[in-house]
Amino acid sequence: MQNKNKTVIKSMDLLTLFLTHPKLxxxxxxxxxxxxxxxxxxxxxxxxxxxxxxxxxxGKYSLGLLFLQYGQLVADRLDIRQIALPYMKFLRDEMGEAVNLTIRDQHEAMYIEKVDTTQPVRLYTAIGRKSPLYAGACSRVLLAFLPEDELEQYLQDVELRAIGSGTITxxxxxxKVLKETQRNGYTISNSELEDYTTSIAAPIFNHKREVVAGISVAGPNVRFQAETIPVIIDKVKEVAEKISVKLGYDNKKE
Incomplete structure (x- = not known):
């Protein structure tokens, strides 16, 4: 810490507040x-x-327009975001719910793209938001498909803290849930990051068959009924595979 500029760190802490507060x-x-x-x-x-x-x-502060320039530069350089966006829009139109895209950032998942639902009651997720890898479908699907040694090290290091009423602690x-995710190719979360919400996610792989992102359909749990969940699962997995193929993933290879 002695080699880091404390003023810069505190300034970043101040800016980070605006990830969850539009104005302060x-x-x-x-x-x-x-x-x-x-x-x-x-x-x-x-x-x-x-x-x-x-x-x-x-007298209220908000993030300045300068962040639009930086944000656009970062967004333009994330090829996976550009590739995934048309499929995300298709999935939103098919399912009528919000669609999120996450990537791993060390021990967390970061939301790098979203397509909002057109329905009046919606789940708010900000691009740039982070969540622990163990909590929420779109985060946990990244964890489940990590190499075995990385996964095991994470499980030994992590402290499982409750975020929502359904967080796995x-x-x-x-x-057990991670094994099921590996076996089934998808995962479901209920009230893990926010109460009364459901999310269904599938992994996206690159040409090296490494998990590089997660894609999910998410919304209020009242709209995820027993008869619609299997349809959403199939669509999420289908779209995740199409994006993976675009990234060079060979879905015919054993």
Whole structure:
């Protein structure tokens, strides 16, 4: 830590607040961040001057337009996002629910693309949001298909903490679900990241047969009925395979 610039780290902590809060006032940032008032005031001035934050007429801060430029650069360089997006739109139109795309970021999954449902009641997921690999279908499907040694190391290191009422916090149960995911090629989560939600996810593989992303259909659990779940499973797996083939995956190879 002594080799890292503490001001930069604190500034990043401040910017990270906006991943889950569209707008925040000065006092709200102090309350949520737990940082001293003087530190927040000093960093806000610099971040606003550099274009990382904008302040509206009500004194509320939000991420600046500069992030659109950076975000577009990152998005353009994520080939998987460009390849997957048309299939995600197709899946949304077929199922009527939100579709998410995740990639692994060390011990977490990051949402890199989403297509919202057209229905009025929807599940909100922000691009850039992260979640533990063990929680939620679109995260856990990445974990399940990691190489065995990486998977085992993760399971030994991770502390399973509850996020939603359905989060798996038992090690043996998690291992069982991961085995089922490997065997079936998909996974389902219920209220794991957010209560009263359901998600069904399948893995996306590259030409080396490595898992590189997860794709899911997600929404309020009342819209995931027993008769529709098998249809959603088939569609998610079908779309995941089509994206995998586009990435060079040979689905005919044993």
């Amino acid at each position: 006032s000065f006092n709200e940032m102090i309350k949520v961040s737990g940082m001293p008032k003087t530190s927040v005031h000093r960093m806000l001035g610099s971040l606003e001057d550099m274009g990382f934050l904008d302040k509206d007429e009500d 038992d090690q043996e149960k998690l291992r």
